[in-house]
Amino acid sequence: MAAFAITSEYTSLNAVDYSTYIKSSVLTCELSTEDSTTMTATWATLVPGVFTGSLAIEFVDDFANGLLDDLQWALFIAAASTAFEVRPTSAAVG
Numbered sequence: 001m002a003a004f005a006i007t008s009e010y011t012s013l014n015a016v017d018y019s020t021y022i023k024s025s026v027l028t029c030e031l032s033t034e035d036s037t038t039m040t041a042t043w044a045t046l047v048p049g050v051f052t053g054s055l056a057i058e059f060v061d062d063f064a065n066g067l068l069d070d071l072q073w074a075l076f077i078a079a080a081s082t083a084f085e086v087r088p089t090s091a092a093v094g
Contacts, residue, residue: 012084023058028054
């Protein structure tokens, strides 16, 4: 397995690049397993279930008008779905 240190992550919210405000990010992915073992089985049988995931981003906040703090609170108050994009590098997508 190759190791990779993320030093220039790209992050955008509502198509606005906020990469310069990123302090850290953690992506967590999980897959549940469902037990399908019958009463006559001698071994447990597990089948893949549902995928879940979460993304936690830590920002260095900016309270200036129209910047990061304004956007985050507007999105939070709107309680609507928001498009976001996270890439491990700020290089152009090719």
